[in-house]
Amino acid sequence: MSTSTLIMAVHAQEILDSRGNPTLTVTVELGGGLQASASVPSGASTGANEAVELRDGDASRYGGKGVRKAVVSVEQAIADAVRGLDALDQAALDHRLIDLDGTSNKARLGANAMLGVSMAVARAAAAAQELPLYAYLGGRGATxxxxxxxxxxxxxxxxxxxxxxxxxxxxxxxxxxxxxxxxxxxxxxxxxxxxxxxxxxxxxxxxxxxxxxxxxxxxxxxxxxxxxxxxxxxxxxxxxxxxxxxxxxxxxxxxxxxxxxxxxxxxxxxxxxxxxxxxxxxxxxxxxxxxxxxxxxxxxxxxxxxxxxxxxxxxxxxxxxxxxxxxxxxxxxxxxxxxxxxxxxxxxxxxxxxxxxxxxxxxxxxxxxxxxxxxxxxxxxxxxxxxxxxxxxxxxxxxxxxxxxxxxxxxxxxxxxxxxxxxxxxxxxxxxxxx
Missing domain, CATH: 3.20.20.120 (Enolase-like C-terminal domain)
Incomplete structure (x- = not known):
């Protein structure tokens, strides 16, 4: 295992989506110094059984739609749990997130927090392998x-x-x-x-x-x-x-x-x-x-x-x-x-x-x-x-x-x-x- 692809740090920031509502972007840093980011979307027409976004519920900010709690999830519980994992093992990373959350619908850590990390790690791994994301995830047959x-x-x-x-x-x-x-x-x-x-x-x-x-x-x-x-x-x-x-x-x-x-x-x-x-x-x-x-x-x-x-x-x-x-x-x-x-x-x-x-x-x-x-x-x-x-x-x-x-x-x-x-x-x- 190369130390250059180990996850060293994970950060998140509250940003705005296309409707002007808060969402978050996540940045992952690997041992070799490479960084990659991913931003998370949000739906208006949602299914009752979808994984749950973590929102703040503070009516004084963004009508309760803020995602500061999701940012904290990323930078504290998730960052601690994934630090040292190899970014090249996407399944191991994602299962660590699932186990850490421990709920059937991602309600504790928030599906938005978890997905931001999952996507950012995939993108970082692709960059570390010097491959386009589609080729890294799909292999040579991705055409x-x-x-x-x-x-x-x-x-x-x-x-x-x-x-x-x-x-x-x-x-x-x-x-x-x-x-x-x-x-x-x-x-x-x-x-x-x-x-x-x-x-x-x-x-x-x-x-x-x-x-x-x-x-x-x-x-x-x-x-x-x-x-x-x-x-x-x-x-x-x-x-x-x-x-x-x-x-x-x-x-x-x-x-x-x-x-x-x-x-x-x-x-x-x-x-x-x-x-x-x-x-x-x-x-x-x-x-x-x-x-x-x-x-x-x-x-x-x-x-x-x-x-x-x-x-x-x-x-x-x-x-x-x-x-x-x-x-x-x-x-x-x-x-x-x-x-x-x-x-x-x-x-x-x-x-x-x-x-x-x-x-x-x-x-x-x-x-x-x-x-x-x-x-x-x-x-x-x-x-x-x-x-x-x-x-x-x-x-x-x-x-x-x-x-x-x-x-x-x-x-x-x-x-x-x-x-x-x-x-x-x-x-x-x-x-x-x-x-």
């Missing part, structure tokens, strides 16, 4: 660039647009490379801005960079996106498709849903029927969190009825936790899982969640959070784990573009080794559109 899903219209908890559904995304399924996928997306986004302005609708953006106009219906969002795809010179469903994140936990529970823009309260079967109509009408390739996190039957029904046509993805119901993902596998509740590092709290546990999906043959999408920083860790992580998909918001706002721009750099670094593939190529409806 797959992810298909981006870009949030271009915001609703739900991410904006005040009045839309019931949280995210309406564009997916450049016809692009031949990641860089071209970003061009397809940026041009469609620009076309959408022009159409909204033409109709004198707001082009102010929500938390994730998508526009937040006051539209008359949820369907109108899809209509505008299809029009924007065509306005940009692309074919809907052939070049650019649509993905949805209704975030149904925000408007329903126990099999009952209030979809105000679609007539009010409907039951599980009614919501499934609504999705079915949309799938037939619009070039939709993926629906994430189409039902609430407590509605397992809704996911099971959707996967049985629509899983052969689209990607049925879990997020709030699976929370990047292998235990819940395994339950979803046994119930046949979906065919894809969203992955967020801060839902589980360590790099090692997140890798385990991805690997479980891969072994099952399920698709994976690595995701940002609505409260983000300019840290691009998830871009490298998506390549390292061969996720195949990523969402990081609109092609707008620096904290979103940091991830997309990093992926374009990675693609260029990989050169001829870079692989970019459409994860939805086998969907029968897309094949029909191509024909």
């Amino acid at each position: 797959l660039l992810p298909m981006p899903s870009m949030n271009v219209l915001n609703g739900g908890k991410h904006a005040d647009s009045g839309l019931d559904f949280q995210e309406f995304m564009i997916v450049p399924v016809g692009a031949p490379s990641f860089a071209e996928a970003m061009r397809f997306g940026a041009e469609t986004y620009a076309a959408l801005r022009r159409l909204l302005r033409k109709d004198r609708l707001s082009t102010a953006v929500g938390d994730e960079g998508g526009f937040a106009p006051a539209l008359p219906s949820n369907e109108a969002a899809c209509d505008y996106i299809v029009a924007a795809i065509e306005e940009a010179g692309y074919k809907p469903g052939v070049d650019v498709a649509i993905a949805l994140d209704p975030a149904a936990s925000s408007f329903g529970s126990n099999g009952s849903y209030y979809v105000g823009r679609n007539g009010g309260r409907i039951d599980r079967a009614g919501l499934l029927e609504l999705y079915g109509r949309w799938i037939e009408t619009y070039p939709i390739v993926s629906i994430e969190d189409g039902f609430a996190e407590d509605d397992w039957q809704g996911f099971v029904d959707q996967n049985a009825a629509q899983g052969g046509q689209i990607q049925v993805m879990g997020d709030d119901i699976t929370v990047t936790n292998p235990r819940f993902i395994q339950e979803a596998i046994e119930r046949k509740a979906m065919n894809a899982v969203l992955i967020k590092l801060n839902q589980i709290g360590t790099v090692t546990e997140t890798v385990s969640a991805v690997n479980l999906c891969h072994r099952t043959g399920w698709k994976v999408m690595v995701s940002h959070r609505s409260g983000e920083t300019i840290d691009s860790f998830i871009a490298d992580f998506a390549v390292a784990t061969a996720a195949g998909q990523i969402k990081s918001g609109a092609p707008c706002r620096g904290e979103r573009l940091a991830k997309y721009n990093r992926l374009m750099v990675i693609e260029r670094e990989l050169g001829d080794k870079a692989v970019f593939a459409n994860p939805f190529a086998n969907q029968p409806r897309l094949q029909e559109r191509v024909q």
Whole structure:
């Protein structure tokens, strides 16, 4: 063991995320003098079973959202516990953190404190090995660039647009490379801005960079996106498709849903029927969190009825936790899982969640959070784990573009080794559109 990769010191600092709320950045120093840092995101639409952030609860500072307690966790308990560990052994580090916390949801030390340390150590180890982060975490086989899903219209908890559904995304399924996928997306986004302005609708953006106009219906969002795809010179469903994140936990529970823009309260079967109509009408390739996190039957029904046509993805119901993902596998509740590092709290546990999906043959999408920083860790992580998909918001706002721009750099670094593939190529409806 080289002393140059031993962890010598760990520091943390309270900073602000993209919503102006506190989060923290963690810096790790190794024996050779090398330092590396990582910043932690925070979500607005969160699952009940996510790992818990440690917040101060002091109403006199940041409305109680301060993270000074998390900083103390890093600089005292965690620093003492990890000092002297080899940064090259990520699993040993993460298991030390898990054992030190001793809770099922990271509540004692805080998932934000633990994840900041876990990510910073991974980045320091990669630098010590003189490797890009994706190559350090994923090895020589880390060559797959992810298909981006870009949030271009915001609703739900991410904006005040009045839309019931949280995210309406564009997916450049016809692009031949990641860089071209970003061009397809940026041009469609620009076309959408022009159409909204033409109709004198707001082009102010929500938390994730998508526009937040006051539209008359949820369907109108899809209509505008299809029009924007065509306005940009692309074919809907052939070049650019649509993905949805209704975030149904925000408007329903126990099999009952209030979809105000679609007539009010409907039951599980009614919501499934609504999705079915949309799938037939619009070039939709993926629906994430189409039902609430407590509605397992809704996911099971959707996967049985629509899983052969689209990607049925879990997020709030699976929370990047292998235990819940395994339950979803046994119930046949979906065919894809969203992955967020801060839902589980360590790099090692997140890798385990991805690997479980891969072994099952399920698709994976690595995701940002609505409260983000300019840290691009998830871009490298998506390549390292061969996720195949990523969402990081609109092609707008620096904290979103940091991830997309990093992926374009990675693609260029990989050169001829870079692989970019459409994860939805086998969907029968897309094949029909191509024909």
